[in-house]
Amino acid sequence: MSLDSTDVPQIELEAVIGFTGHVPSGLWVHPDSEHLIYPLGHTIILKTIKDGKQEFLHGHTNNVSCISVSKSGSYIASGQVDFLGFEAKVIIWDYAQRTIYAQLLLHKEKVEALAFSPNEKYLVSLGGQHDGRVAVWNIETKRAICESPASARSAGQCLTVQYSNTNDYIFVSAGSETLVVWRLDLFTGRIEPKKCQIGKLRRTVNCVEIDQDDQFIFCGTTSGDFLKINLESGFLTDCSPVKTKFSLGVNALKIVKSGKLLVGSGCGMLSLCSHTNFKILKQVPLEKGVTSIALRGEGHQFFVGTKAAQIYRFSYDDFKADLISTSHTDAVKDIDIAFGSSEIFATCSGEDIRVWCIGRHTELLRITVPNVTCNCLHIMADGHGILSAWSDKKIQMFAPESGRPMLVIEDAHRMSVTAITGTRSCKRIISGSGEGQVHFWELHPGGHRLLKATRGHTATITCIKIKSDDKECVSASCDGTCIIWDLKQFVSLQTLNANTQVWTVCYHPEEYHIITSGNDRKITYWGVYDSSTIRKLEASQSGSNSVDISQDGKHFVTGGDDKQLKVWDYNEGVVTHVGMLHSSSITGIKICSNNRTLISTGADGAIYQWRFPHPSSS
Structure with a gap:
């Protein structure tokens, strides 16, 4: 019998213990508020919050590098890394059917980030360091509408993308000395970049959040501070003071319903900050760096993922950490x-x-x-x-x-x-x-x-x-x-x-x-x-x-x-x-x-x- 024979019956997988905690924004709560969504190697896990039951999405051929969930929850998008010279796959999943809706190939070696438009018409994908392109996909036709270099040659690598909350034609990309607002023009089939003006500041942006009204862009940087940008004008309106800088940078950022900011830092500190003056209101230390923050429903409860491969549950009211999932981060010997x-x-x-x-x-x-x-x-x-x-x-x-x-x-x-x-x-x-x-x-x-x-x-x-x-x-x-x-x-x-x-x-x-x-x-x-x-x-x-x-x-x-x-x-x-x-x-x-x-x-x-x-x- 051939070792790679495809007609051999498969062993049924019952459960896994593990969480790829180093994937940026790798932890999500589905809009139904009943399931956690996160990667483990090649697999995407759907875990019921109430009883811990697991389902698995299989389709990637290498490790999952990024995840995004559409606003209604109808779709999940995931990208992967691949070997040098190979195209890295993007998969759009039909959540209700738990099946692959589309497989998209464009980027080389790695898909860095993904984001859905608010009305789920489009998906924007960002390639990794050796690809350097940003692309917009039509979800209905499963085809790319346009693509462009993600950043200017004088800038560094682009690390993240975030779609507008109200407009299917506007999204933001950011990274090493690059922060750009993009506008999609369907008539020309192009995306037009508008570079944000942050003066003499030189920053690498790890994460981006746009407020619900699409007025301001909040950026967390490797320097440990925040930038607040006016989305319409592209100009810097505020920068967090030195005394509120976070050790090892800001890795994760979420805006709760009240407008306040949930901030996860590279040193493992989770903080609640004011969105007006960035004053720290509450703080909780966690094990290793925070990489993901996922809001559940209206934000009364949220979940936090860390590089220690741990998932915590928080109540917004008491701001106390409840460790709900642990796993090894190194090889099991x-x-x-x-x-x-x-x-x-x-x-x-x-x-x-x-x-x-x-x-x-x-x-x-x-x-x-x-x-x-x-x-x-x-x-x-x-x-x-x-x-x-x-x-x-x-x-x-x-x-x-x-x-x-x-x-x-x-x-x-x-x-x-x-x-x-x-x-x-x-x-x-x-x-x-x-x-x-x-x-x-x-x-x-x-x-x-x-x-x-x-x-x-x-x-x-x-x-x-x-x-x-x-x-x-x-x-x-x-x-x-x-x-x-x-x-x-x-x-x-x-x-x-x-x-x-x-x-x-x-x-x-x-x-x-x-x-x-x-x-x-x-x-x-x-x-x-x-x-x-x-x-x-x-x-x-x-x-x-x-x-x-x-x-x-x-x-x-x-x-x-x-x-x-x-x-x-x-x-x-x-x-x-x-x-x-x-x-x-x-x-x-x-x-x-x-x-x-x-x-x-x-x-x-x-x-x-x-x-x-x-x-x-x-």
Whole structure:
């Protein structure tokens, strides 16, 4: 069977945990006030505010770079980035049908920003740095009416566009030393630019808002101040005083019904400011830079997105932050599901360990160790501890409910600890490190004891798995070998020579086979007793793969650098189902014990929950 076969059934995606927080104005509330709209990699997520149910819009071939929603909510427009020399796609979505209404191709490499006209006749699109064009599209005919260079040659890159609130023929573009009011002339099929006059000020505008009456343009700048421009004349009418400047610039701006300004800064400060003198009325610090502000209905409630991939809900009256969505911002390095559970799992990324609830898709606990990286983790079989391996050579165990440190092994290895697991009895730990050593530890009420340090491998240990009877374990390494260890004598029983960097190793539930994956893109079956190679399968088109086997041993799942999740029949060695919705390399896979849910993680920090296509018959 071809690896990219299109006739293989798709795995059903149930939910995702993730939010691409760095997309400017990437968070929207639909005009029906019932759905949040935001990007995650290639996908656009529609999330019901009341109960958190998710729907997905699939159609982009690369990461979504911008989103806009029409005034009535009939359309959603989204643009993407693409590779050098390729056209970046704009998709207009029919919101009611959840289908693609039009696909527009014009801009090269990236679509920087989008905006709908107030009566939904036109869509304006802005190309990225290597394109530099602004274009107006007729939504009914799905064709471009006109295009023009977005800024003068003497100016810098154009970063944002905003349409008039009342006039289908006027919109504003802004960026590095450029601020232009455009007028669309249907008779000539051209857009005429009028440069705004801001005197001797030299500013880069990050975001633009136009008041409801189309009298004034408010601009947030990288310098941390505001510009107030008369839309009709194009002249500067006011500039915020130095004392109200925002650290790391103004990244997001919204005008509420009262006329006041909601301001999100690069330092993570959310502020409410007067629109007349720009005086700060209220402030709330958030984690990392604010990139999006989305008003719900008349503005009594609004939502804020940040670079920390977090979404907050605010009430306009009390101005208090309610954190409603969290996710990783860096690559997820490891994932583990509580033994015998189908409800709780843990992930690690950067300096964080997070515990999640599968049913609610919410973060239950976050453990942060500043300035070090968690390489891998393991939930102890009794559920009383989360083992973790760190770049500072430490092994730590935390309480899964409180995050309280329960165990710290200082200098557990000479180099970074790269693999860790615990026995079913929860009395022993096996760890591996960057220099290739495998250490065997004993846990007791008073602490811990090193039982044995081995030197069987010559390169980084990537994975360790233990047999269910706690008598043997297998370690995988970048040196191209897997070693089966006796856990009583702590000696090597068998060595499997894979001749490639081995990244993942798994015991079959019946424990007569081991399967491995590595840089050779293959999945290899091995005999436990004689180290023989039984079968090799071509698993992906590029890179390594993560692997997990179902509890009944009938199927296994792979995923890797080609972004494809594959479910395989173990005996037949063929792909039964494919999931192709990941936007980055797949870094981890786990099948829940009930064989009904599959969790996968990505290099972009996203966590995907799938319906496992071969549930247990019980």
